[in-house]
Amino acid sequence: MGRQIVCPQCRQDGAVRVEAHSPRELIASLLWMVPFQCQRCDHRFLARRKSLRSASQVTERREYMRIPVRLSLSFSGGRVRGEGTVLDMSLGGCIIQSKAHVRIDDIFYLEIILAKDEPPVEAAAIVRSVSTRGIAFKFLRRAQEDKRLTAFIQARSRSASLDPLKVA
Secondary structure: OOOOEEOOOOOOEEEEEOOOOOHHHHHHHHOOEEEEEOOOOOOEEEEEOOOHHHHHOOOOOOOOOOEEEEEEEEEEEOOEEEEEEEEEEOOOEEEEEEOOOOOOOOEEEEEEOOOOOOOOEEEEEEEEEEOOOOEEEEEOOOHHHOHHHHHHHHHHHHHHHHOHHHOO
């Protein structure tokens, strides 16, 4: 996966390279600096590019790293109710498998079961895409506002970076 980038603000690893948005970031990219965004605290910062090879690497378009999971959930919105399995999750959203028929831009109330003995995590989300892989939801309210969900994702992302086979 390459070197781990440490966020200068929260001092945690796992920042991902993102597209340059500001003139400052565009100019910095000419000087061997590239923009990164921390997965934990959202801080954007510039870091030195190690080699020409890293310049040609694809910039991560996702705002948050996806964590493979296998969790049960139920959802409801309008006249649609459904159940499914969360396949991957990030602080920005999740992808689920479900037999329910939904449309892009439908808004749902999700209840995700993180552990059997705990109440489900509740989140409002909008359908971003529907494909053979599943239904992609984007959380409307930042998932970081839910401390249990944030802790769950961060714990999984740390274990994934230590041992990629141990994730799901």
